[in-house]
Amino acid sequence: MRLLLLGAGAVVARLKLVKMIDYIKSLLTKVIGSDAEIKITFSEKTEFGDYTTNIAFDLAKKTNQSPLETANELSQKIKEADNDNCFSRIGVAKPGFINLWISPDFLIKQLSKILDLGPEYGESKTSNPKNIQIEFVSANPTGPLTMANGRGGFLGSTLANVMEKIGHKVTREYYINDTGHQVELLGNSVLAKLGLNEPAEDHYQGDYIQTLADYFKNSADDIKGTNGRIVADYLFKELIQPSLKKAGLEFDNWFSEYENLHQKKELQKVLELLAKQNLIDRYDGAQWLKTTDIEDEKSRVLVKSDGQPTYFLSDIAYHYDKLIKRGFDLVIDIWGADHHGYVARLKSGVKAVGANPEKLKIIIIQLVRLMRGEQEIRMSKRSGQFITMDNLIDEVGKDAARFFFLMYSPDTHMNFDLVLAKEKSLKNPVYYCQYAFARANSILIKAGSQKTTTENIGLLTNVNELNLIKALIKWPDILQQTAEDYQVNRLTRYALEVSKTFHNFYEKERVVDNDPKITSARLAIVLATKTILKNIFDVLGISAPEKM
RNA sequence: GCCCUCGUAGUUCAACGGAUAGAAUGCGUGGCUUCGAACCAUGAGAUGGGGGUUCGAUUCCCUCCGAGGGCACCA
Numbered sequence: 123m124r125l126l127l128l129g130a131g132a133v134v135a136r137l138k139l140v141k142m143i144d145y146i147k148s149l150l151t152k153v154i155g156s157d158a159e160i161k162i163t164f165s166e167k168t169e170f171g172d173y174t175t176n177i178a179f180d181l182a183k184k185t186n187q188s189p190l191e192t193a194n195e196l197s198q199k200i201k202e203a204d205n206d207n208c209f210s211r212i213g214v215a216k217p218g219f220i221n222l223w224i225s226p227d228f229l230i231k232q233l234s235k236i237l238d239l240g241p242e243y244g245e246s247k248t249s250n251p252k253n254i255q256i257e258f259v260s261a262n263p264t265g266p267l268t269m270a271n272g273r274g275g276f277l278g279s280t281l282a283n284v285m286e287k288i289g290h291k292v293t294r295e296y297y298i299n300d301t302g303h304q305v306e307l308l309g310n311s312v313l314a315k316l317g318l319n320e321p322a323e324d325h326y327q328g329d330y331i332q333t334l335a336d337y338f339k340n341s342a343d344d345i346k347g348t349n350g351r352i353v354a355d356y357l358f359k360e361l362i363q364p365s366l367k368k369a370g371l372e373f374d375n376w377f378s379e380y381e382n383l384h385q386k387k388e389l390q391k392v393l394e395l396l397a398k399q400n401l402i403d404r405y406d407g408a409q410w411l412k413t414t415d416i417e418d419e420k421s422r423v424l425v426k427s428d429g430q431p432t433y434f435l436s437d438i439a440y441h442y443d444k445l446i447k448r449g450f451d452l453v454i455d456i457w458g459a460d461h462h463g464y465v466a467r468l469k470s471g472v473k474a475v476g477a478n479p480e481k482l483k484i485i486i487i488q489l490v491r492l493m494r495g496e497q498e499i500r501m502s503k504r505s506g507q508f509i510t511m512d513n514l515i516d517e518v519g520k521d522a523a524r525f526f527f528l529m530y531s532p533d534t535h536m537n538f539d540l541v542l543a544k545e546k547s548l549k550n551p552v553y554y555c556q557y558a559f560a561r562a563n564s565i566l567i568k569a570g571s572q573k574t575t576t577e578n579i580g581l582l583t584n585v586n587e588l589n590l591i592k593a594l595i596k597w598p599d600i601l602q603q604t605a606e607d608y609q610v611n612r613l614t615r616y617a618l619e620v621s622k623t624f625h626n627f628y629e630k631e632r633v634v635d636n637d638p639k640i641t642s643a644r645l646a647i648v649l650a651t652k653t654i655l656k657n658i659f660d661v662l663g664i665s666a667p668e669k670m
Numbered sequence: 671g672c673c674c675u676c677g678u679a680g681u682u683c684a685a686c687g688g689a690u691a692g693a694a695u696g697c698g699u700g701g702c703u704u705c706g707a708a709c710c711a712u713g714a715g716a717u718g719g720g721g722g723u724u725c726g727a728u729u730c731c732c733u734c735c736g737a738g739g740g741c742a743c744c745a
Contacts, residue, residue, distance in 0.1 A: 161686065176688060179725080189725080216689065217725070262745075304745060408743050426743045433745055462674055463740040488675065489739070529694095530683065535676055535738055546682090548708090549695065557708050568705050607686080615684070618693075629701095629710045636705095648705095670708070 141598040171221030178218040189218025232595040236650040247289040252451035260297040263358040267511040288605040301380040309350020370663040413470040438471040445477035493539040518547035521664040525552035558621035562652040578643040593623040
């Protein structure tokens with residue numbers, strides 16, 4: 123433990139890299155040469171070390187050696203190149219895996235780094251910072267947010283947090299469809315409720331229509347004059363925005379279709395742009411985009427024969443605004459699976475106006491199936507049959523709702539059972555994680571005057587202590603990986619892993635009322651655990667309760 | 671009919687083409703006079719069927735079966 127004697131702080135300050143995988147990669151790159159693509163993964167089992175690489179399989183192909191031979195040679199070279207004593211053991215296993223064990227000294231340096239950086243631990247500066255726009259929720263202002271809006275919403279807000287941590291600039295945006303047929307329909311629904319209009323079958327039916335009718339009972343002319351927009355504006359401010367806030371969904375920009383596209387004549391500009399390139403067909407009294415030349419299967423209507431623009435045209439104009447006018451490097455849209463067929467259409471539209479479709483990433487979220495026991499409930503805004511976001515949050519709480527939805531990959535056709543909702547909330551793993559946080563906090567309070575310093579952390583040598591540190595230092599890599607593949611569900615799994623490792627540590631190693639030096643060393647890990655959990659919770663948008 | 675997504679323990683979900691397929695929950699067993707038992711330890715339990723690609727397939731390809739969602743001058 124010479125590190126301890128030298129004083130850990132001084133050594134750590136010079137250690138630049140905190141991402142273990144990057145660090146190991148750079149080490150291997152020196153050994154192998156830069157052209158090889160090196161993959162490092164967390165080992166699945168302790169007997170396979172802490173980190174694993176299968177690089178020997180790739181290299182063996184080129185040299186015609188057996189992977190095992192190559193792995194043996196490589197592991198020797200890695201040993202020689204490991205000047206910082208990062209590894210305490212390098213092993214070669216059966217077919218040709220190279221398993222790496224991080225040395226206690228190195229782990230302790232990393233632990234010290236966590237304590238130094240606190241809330242900033244995990245943040246990094248990507249070498250290629252981008253100006254990213256993430257658009258999510260964007261539900262029509264024609265009714266309350268439904269529970270199903272939560273899935274994409276939680277994903278978008280968490281992904282935005284991740285991107286920021288990695289060093290990108292992020293704009294969180296909500297696109298408000300505050301004009302068009304649906305909005306007019308909303309206005310008509312309210313007028314019908316007031317008896318000023320014939321009720322129609324496709325009118326919105328929810329209870330909120332009555333509330334709107336009460337509010338607008340003296341403003342019927344304004345509703346007509348704005349084609350219902352005045353109702354949509356009111357509904358958005360009074361119903362949707364508070365729900366978003368309650369669910370922890372925050373936005374940097376609210377993009378009004380009417381104000382930003384229609385009033386500013388952006389639709390016409392886009393039409394002119396397309397006409398210039400001879401991409402518009404006119405027949406049957408309508409204007410069509412010749413998307414067949416691009417990526418779509420058939421032409422699509424831009425302007426209907428009655429002269430009304432389609433939403434397709436608005437969406438092209440909107441993405442023209444994002445990609446060309448505002449010039450984002452990357453635009454991420456989060457859509458429900460019911461819009462899947464629209465992807466090729468929009469991409470070809472984007473291409474038609476001269477933007478790079480590669481810069482538009484559309485994440486498709488599978489729909490949430492709402493169950494009441496065995497029975498499926500079909501949700502529909504028009505019929506008024508739905509569970510609102512507010513219902514969900516009121517029932518299970520913001521933290522449980524966010525964690526629950528964030529646990530699943532977007533590809534999963536998840537079921538949400540109302541009967542089990544309450545029960546689920548009690549069984550929700552979020553409490554397991556928050557309990558770990560509260561427990562860590564409680565220990566620190568119990569320790570009272572005993573200051574947590576890094577002075578004695580060199581004494582941390584047993585397996586429970588080291589395993590906990592190993593779990594904690596994954597955080598920067600977890601963020602990095604999530605920023606690259608958008609698999610936000612990784613974060614909840616990681617929160618569970620850290621919590622579990624901490625609970626295990628707690629059961630086996632007493633912290634307070636021990637030898638003072640051991641106590642202070644262990645308090646340092648407890649504080650580090652609390653720090654990491656807080657950092658994860660912040661990204662997930664859930665609270666970190668000091669007590670439960 | 672065509673296109674997209676999914677099929678993994680009883681249930682809800684994981685697993686860059688990698689090792690003995692992981693969790694949670696439920697079920698069985700054991701653990702509170704000590705820092706929070708909302709916890710820990712431990713046991714049983716799964717890749718829809720059939721082909722193929724290769725050192726290696728839950729993952730890629732083909733096919734069959736099953737579930738969800740799209741295929742409008744709707745949004």
